[in-house]
Amino acid sequence: MSIDLSDLAARIKPTPLAQCTLDVRGRAVDENYMKNAIFITGASSGIGKALSLRLAGNGVALGLLSRGRDASLEEVAALCREKGAEVFAYAADVSDAVATAAAAQAFLDRVGRIDVVVANAGVSAVDQDDEANWLDISKANMDVNFYGVINTIVPFIDTLKRQKHGSLAIISSISALRATHNSGPYSASKAAVNLWSEGLRLRLRPFKVSVTTLCVGFVDTAMTRSNKFWMPGLISADKAAALIDSKIRRKVRLTVLPWTSGGIWAIFHQMPGRLYDLVIDTAKKRQQ
Numbered sequence: 548m549s550i551d552l553s554d555l556a557a558r559i560k561p562t563p564l565a566q567c568t569l570d571v572r573g574r575a576v577d578e579n580y581m582k583n584a585i586f587i588t589g590a591s592s593g594i595g596k597a598l599s600l601r602l603a604g605n606g607v608a609l610g611l612l613s614r615g616r617d618a619s620l621e622e623v624a625a626l627c628r629e630k631g632a633e634v635f636a637y638a639a640d641v642s643d644a645v646a647t648a649a650a651a652q653a654f655l656d657r658v659g660r661i662d663v664v665v666a667n668a669g670v671s672a673v674d675q676d677d678e679a680n681w682l683d684i685s686k687a688n689m690d691v692n693f694y695g696v697i698n699t700i701v702p703f704i705d706t707l708k709r710q711k712h713g714s715l716a717i718i719s720s721i722s723a724l725r726a727t728h729n730s731g732p733y734s735a736s737k738a739a740v741n742l743w744s745e746g747l748r749l750r751l752r753p754f755k756v757s758v759t760t761l762c763v764g765f766v767d768t769a770m771t772r773s774n775k776f777w778m779p780g781l782i783s784a785d786k787a788a789a790l791i792d793s794k795i796r797r798k799v800r801l802t803v804l805p806w807t808s809g810g811i812w813a814i815f816h817q818m819p820g821r822l823y824d825l826v827i828d829t830a831k832k833r834q835q
């Protein structure tokens with residue numbers, strides 16, 4: 548689908564060049580990041596909610612999107628407004644390209660610029676040791692976790708290129724590095740998005756637009772609360788939001804976080820298949 552943003556050209560305010568300063572460890576940080584227009588999907592819950600609340604503040608325009616199936620998106624929007632942000636909430640399904648593009652364009656129309664897009668909305672559809680519904684499960688994961696990311700980011704690309712400034716963040720998973728018995732469809736959707744975002748990063752480099760792919764480990768959210776298995780290095784959504792925030796500001800390309808679960812999966816990623824099978828088979832038997 549091609550999205551015509553050409554009529555926005557006249558309305559887009561001039562964007563100040565990214566001003567870089569150094570953080571306490573002497574690493575480059577984009578100062579504009581906290582001040583401007585930020586669009587976050589999956590903002591009604593978990594990591595997206597924590598990130599929205601973290602980034603809300605005076606001078607920030609926030610575009611928050613989720614399906615809006617209950618009042619939670621409006622609740623997050625109200626909390627962000629209390630913190631001084633100008634907030635626009637959009638009820639849309641990221642697997643619907645037209646609805647997502649309409650929300651993105653509505654935000655651009657209102658704010659006139661975009662500084663950070665966080666493609667965070669995701670689902671973790673898994674099977675219960677039953678292959679009967681694998682097609683549906685695989686499709687559900689790909690529709691949201693892969694095509695949903697593309698649907699979120701594509702509508703902003705023309706504006707970002709014109710601005711020659713901005714950050715794109717894609718919330719992937721350590722599951723992209725290695726699959727387990729039941730995570731094949733979810734892992735595949737996250738692995739696909741990792742490579743898609745790498746291609747995007749290379750394309751946008753000449754336009755000074757950064758792309759950060761975050762392979763997130765276990766976070767205590769609605770997505771993981773029903774998990775029966777051991778989740779090493781489980782962190783709170785607030786902690787995850789703080790780590791994600793820091794990585795986007797530093798324009799990190801691809802990262803795993805936190806270091807505990809991220810580190811374990813980074814080792815799994817390098818492990819020979821025969822050894823990995825033994826480790827995961829043993830873990831599954833212990834869990835039964």
Ligand SMILES: NC(=O)c1ccc[n+]([C@@H]2O[C@H](COP(=O)([O-])OP(=O)(O)OC[C@H]3O[C@@H](n4cnc5c(N)ncnc54)[C@H](OP(=O)(O)O)[C@@H]3O)[C@@H](O)[C@H]2O)c1
Nearest residue numbers: 589591592593594613614640641668669720765766768770
């Ligand atoms: N929790 C973890 O351990 C973990 C680990 C690695 C990666 N992640 C990733 O982190 C991201 C956030 O997950 P979370 O843990 O914060 O889960 P969560 O609490 O379940 O939040 C998911 C968010 O995505 C929204 N969403 C789901 N499907 C959507 C759709 N089709 N269109 C628009 N919005 C949709 C949900 O809102 P509505 O239901 O209202 O639409 C909700 O705001 C996901 O991409 C997930 O894969 C999570």
